[in-house]
Amino acid sequence: MEIITIDKNFVAKENTFIALGNFDGVHTAHKILLKKLVEEAKLNGYKSSILIFKSHTKNLIFKQEQRLLTSNEQKYKLLKEIGIDIIYELEFNKIVMTMDPDDFIKKLLLKHLKVKGIVVGFDYRFGHKASGNTELLKQRSLEENFKLFIINPVEKNGKIISSTSIRELIKNGQIKLANEFLGYNFTMNGVVINGKNLGSKMGFPTANIKTDVNYEIPKFGVYDTNIEINGKSYRAATNIGKNPTIENSGLRIEAFILDFNEDIYGKSVQLSLLDFIREEENFDNIDDLFAQIKLDVDYIKTRL
Numbered sequence: 526m527e528i529i530t531i532d533k534n535f536v537a538k539e540n541t542f543i544a545l546g547n548f549d550g551v552h553t554a555h556k557i558l559l560k561k562l563v564e565e566a567k568l569n570g571y572k573s574s575i576l577i578f579k580s581h582t583k584n585l586i587f588k589q590e591q592r593l594l595t596s597n598e599q600k601y602k603l604l605k606e607i608g609i610d611i612i613y614e615l616e617f618n619k620i621v622m623t624m625d626p627d628d629f630i631k632k633l634l635l636k637h638l639k640v641k642g643i644v645v646g647f648d649y650r651f652g653h654k655a656s657g658n659t660e661l662l663k664q665r666s667l668e669e670n671f672k673l674f675i676i677n678p679v680e681k682n683g684k685i686i687s688s689t690s691i692r693e694l695i696k697n698g699q700i701k702l703a704n705e706f707l708g709y710n711f712t713m714n715g716v717v718i719n720g721k722n723l724g725s726k727m728g729f730p731t732a733n734i735k736t737d738v739n740y741e742i743p744k745f746g747v748y749d750t751n752i753e754i755n756g757k758s759y760r761a762a763t764n765i766g767k768n769p770t771i772e773n774s775g776l777r778i779e780a781f782i783l784d785f786n787e788d789i790y791g792k793s794v795q796l797s798l799l800d801f802i803r804e805e806e807n808f809d810n811i812d813d814l815f816a817q818i819k820l821d822v823d824y825i826k827t828r829l
């Protein structure tokens with residue numbers, strides 16, 4: 526898979542079929558759309574491409590940082606697995622945000638990116654004030670002679686699978702359903718940093734994980750998790766929250782790794798959430814807290 530950083534003046538070397546969107550999470554509905562892209566591109570003898578904005582479009586539109594399901598790195602890995610040939614990476618700036626929808630289609634996509642076919646979701650919006658939609662794309666596909674595929678909403682349990690609906694599930698602790706919608710387990714990448722050293726004193730050392738990605742924050746509580754360290758996977762009891770029993774500091778992600786006894790400070794880890802076990806609690810004292818942590822760990826062992 527080729528990753529090409531472009532600006533609005535970039536001219537592509539070759540024709541492609543293209544998919545448009547943020548693709549945060551590359552979830553099961555995205556996969557249906559992207560498989561259609563790869564299939565149709567092949568049938569028509571072109572490569573498949575995606576136009577992706579480097580930062581989420583909502584960051585600029587709503588002037589607040591969009592919480593995410595995947596880092597760009599995770600997203601690109603998933604896209605590669607689907608068989609996408611080219612990623613065109615474009616900075617989502619004011620020029621792109623205020624672009625006339627017809628300029629977006631005719632100049633950027635057709636002229637500069639040499640697009641022969643477009644695949645989008647039913648609710649795709651683009652251009653100035655999001656005024657471009659699938660109706661406009663339909664009209665222009667007839668006039669300008671490009672192929673267009675609009676993918677219908679994909680539902681599960683009566684709910685539309687979307688990046689937004691998955692973020693809501695994660696916020697509500699409905700991690701199993703979120704994972705079903707994603708098609709894989711929600712995973713946060715980070716690095717193990719120093720904590721207060723209380724964990725090992727109490728018999729439960731916990732790897733404190735710091736992430737640079739603006740992930741959606743899961744409901745505070747204890748999770749059954751998998752943690753990948755140096756390519757090896759371990760089971761862990763993980764608390765996500767603010768440790769109210771100890772202090773009321775910022776967000777902490779802390780994993781007690783089962784059957785493990787190594788120094789992993791500074792290591793990159795991937796933490797996958799499997800299930801929500803219980804809410805984070807404010808215990809009267811540290812002994813009560815660690816008695817409960819022992820119960821959590823014992824419970825997770827019964828789930829192995």
Ligand SMILES: Cc1cc2nc3c(=O)[nH]c(=O)nc-3n(C[C@H](O)[C@H](O)[C@H](O)COP(=O)(O)O)c2cc1C
Nearest residue numbers: 720721722723724731762764768769770781805806
């Ligand atoms: C399985 C598990 C469950 C936890 N549950 C809670 C909790 O309910 N309330 C709380 O205040 N802290 C909870 N914690 C966080 C602990 O307070 C924290 O891990 C401990 O203070 C050690 O911190 P340290 O790694 O900075 O030494 C939990 C930690 C783990 C591993």
Ligand SMILES: Nc1ncnc2c1ncn2[C@@H]1O[C@H](COP(=O)(O)OP(=O)(O)O)[C@@H](O)[C@H]1O
Nearest residue numbers: 719720721722724725730731732782786788789
């Ligand atoms: N089973 C384990 N689970 C988590 N971390 C472990 C484990 N065994 C050893 N460690 C190491 O111990 C550290 C955590 O010990 P802890 O006393 O909780 O210190 P800190 O407060 O710095 O996190 C981890 O970062 C890791 O390097």
